[in-house]
Amino acid sequence: MTLAAPIRVLVVDDEPLARRNVTVLLRGDSEIEAVSECGSGAEAIEIIGRWQPHLVFLDVQMPECGGFDVLELLGTELPPAIIFVTAYDEYALQAFEVGALDYLLKPFDDARFYRALQRAKGKLAHYAAEPPTRRLVVRSPGQLLFLNVSDIDWIEAASYYACVHVGRDTHILRRTLSELEGDLGDGFIRIHRSIIVNLDRIQGIELQSAGEYEVVLKSSVRLRLSRRFRKRLQERMGAMAAPSR
Structure with a gap:
């Protein structure tokens, strides 16, 4: 080989x-x-x-x-x-x-x-x-659904599965978050140990009163931002300083 x-x-x-x-x-x-x-x-x-x-x-x-x-x-x-x-x-x-x-x-x-x-x-x-994956295949009994990667808003880990959120729809894949992260390429970023987000869907980062940060998507969905991943997200988004209160 x-x-x-x-x-x-x-x-x-x-x-x-x-x-x-x-x-x-x-x-x-x-x-x-x-x-x-x-x-x-x-x-x-x-x-x-x-x-x-x-x-x-x-x-x-x-x-x-x-x-x-x-x-x-x-x-x-x-x-x-x-x-x-x-x-x-x-x-x-x-x-x-x-x-x-x-x-x-x-x-x-x-x-x-x-x-x-x-x-x-x-x-x-x-x-x-291999180049980054452009489509994900969702298998269900009697059906194959092809999802364009660019249409995905965010993905979350759920036990042995991954929940892929596309608009109001949620699709279930029997794959780990780490596998998906490797396949999806630079257009996606991990913001929490159990969440990957499409960079194009991010509207902003907000600091909450309890001191926790949230990623706000253009769809108004709010996702927890882990401290461990905050710096890298800000760098990728071109943010040089943390959001102010």
Whole structure:
């Protein structure tokens, strides 16, 4: 499989031996350009922001900042492919809900590891080659509905599904918010861990009396703006200062 560019991989685990096992397997692959390691979630966030790896092997349970904390704190700046590596099987569903590509349960054999790596390569090849999605397909019994991405106002996560709001209509997709965010491209932005908004639909940002911010859409819909995503939204909207009271 030929990729658009060699792959940079980050291995995150608080156990040095576990990191080493993954690193040794990766270094035997000619398509892996570079492999970096770190032993904490906080360090992973710093390296991901600076180094921009294509693929991250991420431990679930680490002191102070676990794998799910890392993804939450990264917000919209997630690597294209994430594979969770853990000794605990009870987090698998949660991992896929947040957009993980695979879930490696320790101890795993070489064959299982390489299957996960091949899946990652496939996703990265698609990620590099495909332009942003222009239409979403909504499947229901006996029907396929094609939604123009430009018509979407906002999308919210709902358990295992995503609710796509187009005017007064709501359509249900069995996809994660992270998957949709990656497909939709730069015209959409996350404003909350469970909400993505079409930038063209945003009318303004308002500060409420309780100190919380809301994004106001042109349709008059009001959506909570998480503090974590506020700065990036303001930068994208060209707002250099926070709204005043």
